[in-house]
Amino acid sequence: MSDSTSQPLSTWVEVPKNSDFTIYNLPFGIFKNKRLSPRIGVAIGVKIVDLSVLDQEGFFAEMFLPEGIFLSDSLNEFISLGKAKTRKVREKVQELLLAENGELRDHSIRGKVMVNRKEAEMLMPVKVGDYTDFYSSIEHATNVGKMFRDPENALLPNWRHIPVGYHGRASSIIPSGVPIHRPKGQFKDADMEMPAFGPSRRLDFELEMAFITGKETKMGDSVSTQEADDYIFGFVLFNDWSARDIQAWEYVPLGPFLGKSFASSISPWVVTLEALEPFRVSGPEQQPEVLDYLKLDQPSNFDINLEVFIAPDGKKPSKVCTSNFKYMYWSVAQQLAHHTVNGCNINVGDMMASGTISGATEDSYGSMLELAWKGSKPIKLETGEERKFIEDGDTVIMKGYGEKDGIRVGFGEVEAKVLPAK
Amino acid sequence: MSDSTSQPLSTWVEVPKNSDFTIYNLPFGIFKNKRLSPRIGVAIGVKIVDLSVLDQEGFFAEMFLPEGIFLSDSLNEFISLGKAKTRKVREKVQELLLAENGELRDHSIRGKVMVNRKEAEMLMPVKVGDYTDFYSSIEHATNVGKMFRDPENALLPNWRHIPVGYHGRASSIIPSGVPIHRPKGQFKDADMEMPAFGPSRRLDFELEMAFITGKETKMGDSVSTQEADDYIFGFVLFNDWSARDIQAWEYVPLGPFLGKSFASSISPWVVTLEALEPFRVSGPEQQPEVLDYLKLDQPSNFDINLEVFIAPDGKKPSKVCTSNFKYMYWSVAQQLAHHTVNGCNINVGDMMASGTISGATEDSYGSMLELAWKGSKPIKLETGEERKFIEDGDTVIMKGYGEKDGIRVGFGEVEAKVLPAK
Numbered sequence: 001m002s003d004s005t006s007q008p009l010s011t012w013v014e015v016p017k018n019s020d021f022t023i024y025n026l027p028f029g030i031f032k033n034k035r036l037s038p039r040i041g042v043a044i045g046v047k048i049v050d051l052s053v054l055d056q057e058g059f060f061a062e063m064f065l066p067e068g069i070f071l072s073d074s075l076n077e078f079i080s081l082g083k084a085k086t087r088k089v090r091e092k093v094q095e096l097l098l099a100e101n102g103e104l105r106d107h108s109i110r111g112k113v114m115v116n117r118k119e120a121e122m123l124m125p126v127k128v129g130d131y132t133d134f135y136s137s138i139e140h141a142t143n144v145g146k147m148f149r150d151p152e153n154a155l156l157p158n159w160r161h162i163p164v165g166y167h168g169r170a171s172s173i174i175p176s177g178v179p180i181h182r183p184k185g186q187f188k189d190a191d192m193e194m195p196a197f198g199p200s201r202r203l204d205f206e207l208e209m210a211f212i213t214g215k216e217t218k219m220g221d222s223v224s225t226q227e228a229d230d231y232i233f234g235f236v237l238f239n240d241w242s243a244r245d246i247q248a249w250e251y252v253p254l255g256p257f258l259g260k261s262f263a264s265s266i267s268p269w270v271v272t273l274e275a276l277e278p279f280r281v282s283g284p285e286q287q288p289e290v291l292d293y294l295k296l297d298q299p300s301n302f303d304i305n306l307e308v309f310i311a312p313d314g315k316k317p318s319k320v321c322t323s324n325f326k327y328m329y330w331s332v333a334q335q336l337a338h339h340t341v342n343g344c345n346i347n348v349g350d351m352m353a354s355g356t357i358s359g360a361t362e363d364s365y366g367s368m369l370e371l372a373w374k375g376s377k378p379i380k381l382e383t384g385e386e387r388k389f390i391e392d393g394d395t396v397i398m399k400g401y402g403e404k405d406g407i408r409v410g411f412g413e414v415e416a417k418v419l420p421a422k
Numbered sequence: 423m424s425d426s427t428s429q430p431l432s433t434w435v436e437v438p439k440n441s442d443f444t445i446y447n448l449p450f451g452i453f454k455n456k457r458l459s460p461r462i463g464v465a466i467g468v469k470i471v472d473l474s475v476l477d478q479e480g481f482f483a484e485m486f487l488p489e490g491i492f493l494s495d496s497l498n499e500f501i502s503l504g505k506a507k508t509r510k511v512r513e514k515v516q517e518l519l520l521a522e523n524g525e526l527r528d529h530s531i532r533g534k535v536m537v538n539r540k541e542a543e544m545l546m547p548v549k550v551g552d553y554t555d556f557y558s559s560i561e562h563a564t565n566v567g568k569m570f571r572d573p574e575n576a577l578l579p580n581w582r583h584i585p586v587g588y589h590g591r592a593s594s595i596i597p598s599g600v601p602i603h604r605p606k607g608q609f610k611d612a613d614m615e616m617p618a619f620g621p622s623r624r625l626d627f628e629l630e631m632a633f634i635t636g637k638e639t640k641m642g643d644s645v646s647t648q649e650a651d652d653y654i655f656g657f658v659l660f661n662d663w664s665a666r667d668i669q670a671w672e673y674v675p676l677g678p679f680l681g682k683s684f685a686s687s688i689s690p691w692v693v694t695l696e697a698l699e700p701f702r703v704s705g706p707e708q709q710p711e712v713l714d715y716l717k718l719d720q721p722s723n724f725d726i727n728l729e730v731f732i733a734p735d736g737k738k739p740s741k742v743c744t745s746n747f748k749y750m751y752w753s754v755a756q757q758l759a760h761h762t763v764n765g766c767n768i769n770v771g772d773m774m775a776s777g778t779i780s781g782a783t784e785d786s787y788g789s790m791l792e793l794a795w796k797g798s799k800p801i802k803l804e805t806g807e808e809r810k811f812i813e814d815g816d817t818v819i820m821k822g823y824g825e826k827d828g829i830r831v832g833f834g835e836v837e838a839k840v841l842p843a844k
Contacts, residue, residue: 130593135676156674161617162608166676167589167683171552171767172641181642183764186584186713195583197713197763219594219685220603220844246764252578254557254588255677261589261766263641291608291619341619342605342668343844344683345593422642422765 008406010099013114015045020401020410021117023097024278026090027234027269027411028075031120038073038123041115042093043269043412048115049093057109059096063088074127075270076349079214079233086214086233087274122268124175125236126212129347131173131264132339133208133240133355134165136330138284140358143370148248160288163330163338165355168240169261173351175268176414180241182392182421183262187245199421200243202375203390207308207366207398208238209325210353211332212270213346220343225296228333229273231346237267237306237398237414238353244369244389264353267398267414275409279303279402281326290334293341300331304411306357306400308366310381313393318381320371323357323364325400392420430828432521435536437467442823442832443539445519446700448512449656449691449833450497453542460495460545463537464515465691465834470537471515479531481518485510496549497692498771501636501655508636508655509696544690546597547658548634548771553595553686554761555630555662555775556587558752560706562780565792570670582710585752585760587777590662591683595773597690601839602663604814605684609667621843622665624797625812629730629788629820630660631747632775633754634692635768642765647718650755651695653768659689659728659820659836660775666791666811686775689820689836697831701725701824703748712756715763722753726833728779728822730788732803735815740803742793745779745786747822814842 011023021027021043031048032038041048052070054060063085069078079086096104104110135141138155141164145154158164174180182203188195214233217223223231240260247259283301304325309317330338335352356366365371368389372379378386390396395417401410433445443449443465453470454460463470474492476482485507491500501508518526526532557563560577563586567576580586596602604625610617636655639645645653662682669681705723726747731739752760757774778788787793790811794801800808812818817839823832 130591158610158617158671158674161610162672164672164676164679166679167591169552169589169766170592171769171772174641181765184644185764188580188583194710195580195713197715219596222606243764249580250584250586251675251677252580253673253677254586255673255675257586257588258760258764258766261761262764288616291617293619338680339683342607342665342680342684343603344591344680347593350593 011044011097012099012105013045013047013097018408019045020408020412021045022408023094024407025271025275025409026093027271027275029125029269030073030075030123032123033115033120036115040070040072040075040078043117044097046117048117048120050113050115053109053113060089060092073123075125076127080348083214083230090272090274122175122177124173125268125270126349128170128173128351129349131168131170131351132165133168133353134163134330134335135355136163136328136335137355137358137366138329139327139360140356140366140370143358143365147374160286161290163335165335165339166255168264172261173264173266176265176416178265179417179419180263181419183243183246183258184421185243185246185258186249188249189245195249200245202244203418204242204244204368205308205390205396206240206242206356207306207321207323208240208353208356209235209304209400210238210266210351211235213350213352214348216347217340217345219345221345222340222343223336225294225333225337228336231336232273232332234270234272235276236270237400237411239265239396239398239414239416240353241265265414265416267411269412271409271411276302276402278404278407279409283326283331284329286329293337294334296331296333300333301326301328302402304400304402306398309397310387311395311397312381312383312385315383317397318383320379321364321366323359323366325357327357327359328354390418392418394418433466433519434521434527435467435469435519440830441467442830442834443467444830445516446829447693447697447831448515449693449697451547451691452495452497452545454545455537455542458537462492462494462497462500465539466519468539470539470542472535472537475531475535482511482514495545497547498549502770505636505652512694512696544597544599546595547690547692550592550595550773551769551771553590553592553773554587555590555777556585556752556757557777558585558750558757559777559780560751561749561782562778562788562792565780565787569796582708583712585757587757587761588677590686594683595686595688598687598836598838600687601841602685603841604843605665605668605680606843607665607668607680608671610671611667617671622667624666625840626664626666626790627730627812627818628662628664628778629728629743629745630662630775630777630779631657631726631822632660632688632773633657635772636770638769639762639767641767643767644762644765645758647716647755647759650758653758654695654754656692656694657698658692659822659833661687661818661820661836661838662775663687687836687838689833691834693831693833698724698824700826700829701831705748705753706751708751715759716756718753718755722755723748723750724824726822726824728820731819732809733817733819734803734805734807737805739819740805742801743786743788745781745788747779749779749781750776812840814840816840
């Protein structure tokens with residue numbers, strides 16, 4: 001892959017200004033359209049490269065890929081080929097898209113290879129085996145601790161020693177664009193004598209990012225922080241929908257369950273770890289010093305700008321949050337090392353989300369719970385409405401991108417509309 | 423299927439006295455041996471019925487099953503056919519095995535159909551999509567509350583209103599016979615100033631049962647308690663291995679994670695809901711009255727005797743616990759109704775475990791934590807050893823069976839040996 005510090009790369013494909021899908025990005029996803037069955041594509045500007053057609057035409061011939069590998073409704077098998085191969089595929093696609101390369105540009109197959117992104121429907125990129133959600137933003141954990149526990153002792157004693165996490169529900173992870181229903185459940189507010197049942201009154205988003213594992217381990221084995229990169233295929237934006245009233249009543253002592261399991265929305269393009277390398281930065285200093293198995297030997301955070309918008313039904317979106325993935329106290333390498341240190345095995349296609357990514361300032365909080373501080377400070381939208389939580393008809397949109405030295409690599413967006421309870 | 427109150431059934435297959443695998447049971451599982459690749463079988467006495475051979479010989483011809491449905495390394499696709507079909511297959515197998523039926527007994531293919539159970543290796547019966555663990559024994563929850571919280575207020579306020587549960591790790595569920603390694607992790611005892619890392623010092627079992635879902639739902643839909651039976655394919659024994667020291671340090675506020683995710687062991691034969699019907703009983707009275715969506719219109723507990731044994735390395739097993747599945751405060755129908763009431767979708771092959779099944783008496787507690795009361799009352803084994811928790815080299819064995827009116831239906835066993843930390 002070309003060195004980002006050398007001559008800037010350009011492509012013969014139309015890439016609008018501020019597009020997330022530049023020649024430096026080239027994320028993988030599963031798409032279909034009216035004509036085409038689900039298959040693997042790579043996003044570039046306004047187009048998707050249909051890898052199955054490239055493959056049929058012999059462009060990957062020297063790689064000896066399994067037949068039909070790109071005619072799949074998930075990336076799992078492709079990712080399982082290993083980084084040596086998947087990286088080569090991405091490099092080959094980049095090479096073919098370079099402005100000066102006529103191999104595909106001037107080929108008669110070009111029209112069949114390049115699909116309009118606007119006309120494509122994006123599907124779940126992977127079949128998620130297990131899904132884990134961490135709780136790795138110190139600002140988020142502190143805010144929650146201040147609201148629900150002790151403002152003077154907001155962080156629990158274990159927080160600075162372990163990347164706290166829990167298992168989530170994999171079946172209800174859905175791609176951007178799929179609407180969700182407001183969940184129903186049990187809740188018991190402080191002023192209620194007995195619990196009641198009904199639609200959640202406090203539906204929230206959580207701004208997160210998630211990585212997708214690219215290599216399996218055997219039970220009993222662990223992945224060190226040094227080895228972690230080898231096991232991380234790529235990243236997506238992750239909206240961990242949360243019903244705060246259901247969650248508050250159910251979560252003691254075994255953690256969040258129905259307050260989360262009704263839906264999680266992800267962006268459909270998997271941005272590879274390689275594409276994010278230019279944005280690698282050091283995370284916050286960790287005090288006290290972490291145990292040996294959590295120590296890092298390289299910067300392991302990523303400078304990715306994150307934004308959340310709310311669009312009331314039929315109205316324009318208002319930005320409600322500006323955060324950054326680099327704020328994470330615990331990095332993905334530490335999350336993966338911790339997750340496997342007990343011998344828990346991972347599979348290709350596992351998803352591990354960051355937990356809500358909040359920053360230090362009030363406009364950088366990654367959930368309505370924090371932005372409107374438990375409902376006490378409603379947020380004003382540009383359209384004039386106020387919001388304490390998410391209302392029926394609202395669409396929540398999250399965006400994320402890195403930008404550095406003229407290189408932009410982004411995730412597109414994850415959006416979902418909230419429909420009334422069924 | 424024959425009515426249990428009529429003439430007792432007998433079979434031409436050798437079924438030892440007290441065998442769990444009687445003509446009334448006929449559980450499904452995945453087996454292989456030196457000669458045969460993984461496939462679906464039904465257990466009967468000392469034999470396994472190789473369904474793939476029966477199918478090839480046309481015994482299921484009138485059912486129009488998909489070709490090769492039994493030549494699979496999981497039951498998922500078979501279960502997905504729906505109860506109408508899977509029940510017919512089981513009924514046909516029972517009919518063929520009846521003492522008076524010569525169709526298979528006298529057929530030249532019999533030797534190929536009937537495989538010796540002793541020579542078979544049992545594999546995971548299903549590919550588990552999502553795994554959920556409940557906490558549904560009131561005696562267990564009370565014991566834990568007494569030990570770690572307030573003896574006077576042992577149950578948390580939500581416990582009698584919701585079947586508390588959490589998502590567990592699906593990837594590390596393994597079939598009986600596979601040894602586990604003692605997990606490593608972080609812990610911080612009350613007398614330690616800083617957390618330490620090392621092999622768990624308090625490894626425990628949890629005696630549980632789990633059901634396997636047999637029908638999917640769409641996101642947003644719910645399964646009522648009345649519909650639950652339709653979505654439950656069958657049951658297995660479940661040992662929810664737990665590292666108490668790791669769990670105690672990590673579990674606040676998001677629940678158990680690495681203290682559980684290193685391994686869970688299950689019995690390999692899936693006993694169908696139909697086979698357990700004779701053992702259906704009412705559960706304990708629920709006070710206060712539960713919310714409408716949790717109300718039951720039929721007895722929904724099952725009278726299944728449960729036993730746990732510990733065998734120190736190279737020594738004979740000692741029984742350490744005698745419990746019963748009927749003690750569950752929350753029934754499986756209530757668990758499933760609760761799990762889906764928020765619209766969380768389920769898939770075929772999801773596993774939902776009960777939580778530790780403890781009874782009222784001290785010998786019926788389903789974990790070492792309770793049996794040896796946090797290490798304060800070591801258990802004496804028949805071999806002379808004492809145990810506070812599980813030691814390296816120990817094998818933990820769980821058994822379960824129902825017995826009524828001359829009918830015995832059992833689960834065989836789930837056993838696993840504990841190897842030293844890797």
